Amino acid sequence: MGRTSKFVLNSASTALLQVVTMVAGFITPRFLLMAYGSDVNGLISSINQFITYFNLVEAGLSSAAVYSLYKPIAENDHGKINRIVTAARNFYIKSGFIFVGLVFVLAIVYPWITHTEVLDHQTIFLLVLVLGVNGALEFFTLAKYRALLTADQKTYVISFASIVYTILNTVIVVVMSMLRVNILTLRVVALLSIFARSMILFVYIKLNYKFIRYDADPDYAAMDKRWSALYLQIVQTVQNASPAVLITLFSTLKMVSVYSVYNMVMSGINGIMSVFSTGVSAGFGELLVKDDRRAFTKAYRDFEYLYYVMASVVYGVTLATILPFVHVYTHGVTDVEYTNLYFALLFVLNGVFYNLKTPQGMLVIAAGLYKETRIQSTIQAAILLVGGVILGFKFGLIGVMAASCLSNLYRCIDLLFFIPKTVTHLSLGPTFKNMIEMLFMVAAIAIVSHFIFSTWPGSLLTWLLYGACNLVLGLAIVLGFHAVFEHKSFHIIIDRLNSLLGR
Structure with missing residues (x-):
């Protein structure tokens, strides 16, 4: 596929993902509001914003990995690609464990800094942990695929996988909201959509990048540029x-x-x-x-x-x-x-x-x-x-x-x-x-x-x-x-x- 074709496909898929995300963003809060009220909708929104902060443990990694992969991909240097991908994966795993630790701390602290009588402290604690799983999976599964596909100008693959995830997640939330299922149970079942996205990317990488190995000697020097974009x-x-x-x-x-x-x-x-x-x-x-x-x-x-x-x-x-x-x-x-x-x-x-x-x-x-x-x-x-x-x-x-x-x-x-x-x-x-x-x-x-x-x-x-x-x-x-x-x-x-x- 030529560069122009990739650009058109990437742009079109990004636009489609934005439309799907926007429509889903309108639908799911509406059903959550009607089924569980403003307190629960505000609670989920607030928790997700706190968790957004924790993604800073990844700061600069993606940009550094993508930047360092441009040249070896252009030169078809499989050895160099494997060393960079291995280094990126190792960094992401370490960052993922830090992220999980921060989510656990938030789960302990959050029930005491918010004011609601709709859910008890134990339920809020578990809800924070469940919502944190989404971000954790980004570190342990999606991240290393995203860097490789972005550098190879195949972000359309990520977009299509994300579209499937968004649609599946929306269907789960809507159906279970209409059934008035417990909010904690709803968020646990909704995790299935995240696993679906990770599986799509895993299969695509396996079929199209058969040379990828994660046991190569990691090239940590390629990650040095992560600090330039951190701040x-x-x-x-x-x-x-x-x-x-x-x-x-x-x-x-x-x-x-x-x-x-x-x-x-x-x-x-x-x-x-x-x-x-x-x-x-x-x-x-x-x-x-x-x-x-x-x-x-x-x-x-x-x-x-x-x-x-x-x-x-x-x-x-x-x-x-x-x-x-x-x-x-x-x-x-x-x-x-x-x-x-x-x-x-x-x-x-x-x-x-x-x-x-x-x-x-x-x-x-x-x-x-x-x-x-x-x-x-x-x-x-x-x-x-x-x-x-x-x-x-x-x-x-x-x-x-x-x-x-x-x-x-x-x-x-x-x-x-x-x-x-x-x-x-x-x-x-x-x-x-x-x-x-x-x-x-x-x-x-x-x-x-x-x-x-x-x-x-x-x-x-x-x-x-x-x-x-x-x-x-x-x-x-x-x-x-x-x-x-x-x-x-x-x-x-x-x-x-x-x-x-x-x-």
């Missing part, structure tokens, strides 16, 4: 997992459940946006290494403009439809109020700021500027943590999300100046204009939608129609604006579409 991964984990943890500490499990519903929507939207940017950094990295400034400048300006146009539509429609969706999604759940305008505004604004910096953040990865951005990344995490503690203590969920917005806004401003100075050497004017236009378009779509579609949908089916109408409206507003006021840049969209249709 950035720590900061990213803090950024992603902190809100749910802070809400757990300063509010109630019901509010964690509220957070999880809005975060579910925004995670799905971020997943959609990631399809447009996944894999792009490698292409820009190649242009930077070749020092082809002319091609780099044109490619980056085109990508940045197109990305902000797409983000304008996506987040404008999200802002217009998120409250009606939450209203329909949580219909019948009465133990806490989910539909809140301030929550919707803060979550969407946080998503906008998070993606506003994506084109610049992509260049940080493409240029390998991990060490050069440590201070800025630390400040971003500090704003979230310190602001989250201060504002979360006083205002709860609203305070934590306000702190998250401020941290992402800081990073947007920082990268707006940092990237032109260190990487692109271009004027920041066009980028700043693109950002302002995106913010304006998001607000315009939401405001126009409010006046045109004044009645909220009453069911999921009518919401789908409502969402489709808003999508058409969003596209009309954004494309109309750019056709009139950005006539020259707008031809980029037309040329890209013509190119795709031609292919």
Whole structure:
């Protein structure tokens, strides 16, 4: 299979996985909410966020393994591949045991730091252990396969295995929720889906990489680069997992459940946006290494403009439809109020700021500027943590999300100046204009939608129609604006579409 074919298949499978994950992410919490209530849904969400922190024991391993496998795979050096894979497996096993130890500690401590009368301490202890098995299997089975397949440009295999896992897990959760099975039993049975994913990858590796042996002399030197990406991964984990943890500490499990519903929507939207940017950094990295400034400048300006146009539509429609969706999604759940305008505004604004910096953040990865951005990344995490503690203590969920917005806004401003100075050497004017236009378009779509579609949908089916109408409206507003006021840049969209249709 050629490089282009692999790229198309990898991109398509990643997009399909994002869609399946987003749909599953909408379905499973709904059934958990209806069957077990907001306390249990918030409890599971909170535990999973804590466990996310523990994945830091793997920090940098995957990147180092993938990077070190590029050359031997290209040269078909089976001996070198086996030495690197063996080293990676040994590191993952050690990290896995540390991960299991941390999960066990959490299982002991967590029942005493949370407040709920729905489940007793013993059940919560066992629930933490069961939820931790998912992460443990990542270390002991999936991880070594993922590094090899990623380096060999076969991430589509991982995507398809993950799609099977996601669908199977969703079916198990839905069926057992409808039967009102004990939540602990449900999570134990759901582990079957994780084993299914591991088995698919195990069989694929056995059939397609028959030369792989795990008894070769490990090449530990190949793993040295893991530390270059460690700090950035720590900061990213803090950024992603902190809100749910802070809400757990300063509010109630019901509010964690509220957070999880809005975060579910925004995670799905971020997943959609990631399809447009996944894999792009490698292409820009190649242009930077070749020092082809002319091609780099044109490619980056085109990508940045197109990305902000797409983000304008996506987040404008999200802002217009998120409250009606939450209203329909949580219909019948009465133990806490989910539909809140301030929550919707803060979550969407946080998503906008998070993606506003994506084109610049992509260049940080493409240029390998991990060490050069440590201070800025630390400040971003500090704003979230310190602001989250201060504002979360006083205002709860609203305070934590306000702190998250401020941290992402800081990073947007920082990268707006940092990237032109260190990487692109271009004027920041066009980028700043693109950002302002995106913010304006998001607000315009939401405001126009409010006046045109004044009645909220009453069911999921009518919401789908409502969402489709808003999508058409969003596209009309954004494309109309750019056709009139950005006539020259707008031809980029037309040329890209013509190119795709031609292919």
